[in-house]
Amino acid sequence: MLNPHPTRYAELNGVLHDLVTGAQAALGDSFVGAYLQGSFALGAGDVHSDCDFLVVVDQRPDAGQETALRALHRDLPHRDGFWNRHLEGSYAVAADLRTVRGLGRDWLYVDHGRDEMCWSDHCNQPWTRWILREHGITLLGPCPVELVDPVPDDVLRDRARAGLATLTDDILGWCPPHIAWCQRYLVVQAARSLHTVRTGEVASKRDALRWAMMHADPSWRPLLQQVLADRDLGLDPGAEPRPGSMAAARDFAAYVAALA
Structure with missing residues (x-):
């Protein structure tokens, strides 16, 4: 039914x-x-x-x-x-x-x-x-x-870790850096990948950001809070990132790749 x-x-x-x-x-x-x-x-x-x-x-x-x-x-x-x-x-x-x-x-x-x-x-x-x-x-x-056998933890972790090496280039290759949504997406995907590397599980976007606030270096909390707060703005192709936020997103992705 x-x-x-x-x-x-x-x-x-x-x-x-x-x-x-x-x-x-x-x-x-x-x-x-x-x-x-x-x-x-x-x-x-x-x-x-x-x-x-x-x-x-x-x-x-x-x-x-x-x-x-x-x-x-x-x-x-x-x-x-x-x-x-x-x-x-x-x-x-x-x-x-x-x-x-x-x-x-x-x-x-x-x-x-x-x-x-x-x-x-x-x-x-x-x-x-x-x-x-x-x-x-x-x-x-x-x-x-x-229908689906269990997915081994190491398969999830290895695939997430491998994707972090080129995450910024991969995302900004199709999602222009002058769009605010793309800044948020880069931060979210980096946070989700780090969560998977650490836990062997997959989290939603919101839960991954909240997890990263607790487990990443505290200096990243303002960026993570900005992305979480701005999520309700949705996708507006004409909306530009907050000043300095795209550079911060790139730096966060590099931090996560090094940490993972």
Whole structure:
């Protein structure tokens, strides 16, 4: 039975109903289950979050199924409403999802708010399947623990540590440094990576910032508090970072990389 109340937002629940029933119609017997991961699974989803989903499929979608899924996601963002423009997720092949041996394989993916799909490993990462297994919200289908083996701590830690080496360049390569949201995103991702390196777990953005306030050098608390306070400003392409805050964000990312 389809979960009628997976989030506290009635409109989002309706969008998820349309997503799941549309995916079922497109996939037929290949549909295994549908789940929320990301911030909503971690209990931190709000109106500033995207809604991260995974639909698990028995086999890689064939040409007909892929065409139907692309039509579904081409339509969803153009319907009336708010949450239909804030979905992001992938169609995960069950065999790939089972163990870490399947990490990095491409799945059919739709980026936040987009109406065109692509093949990408964006959702096929250690932190995605850790959140799914440990905190995933079932929309329809078996419990996630039946689909995903435990993610070893060292896999999470090693991947987070490796990403820190190029974090600033990677983020600012697609997120311009003159946009305030990008300054906040860099700090958040550095804090989340440090949390994972230290704990072998994955935290929400807010929880990672709060954890870093307690465990990083106290001199970084003003920066972390600024990012936490400014989160409610959302993404405004015309809003510039606070004076000096982008340089501080770069320095924090370098500090975290050295510490990790």
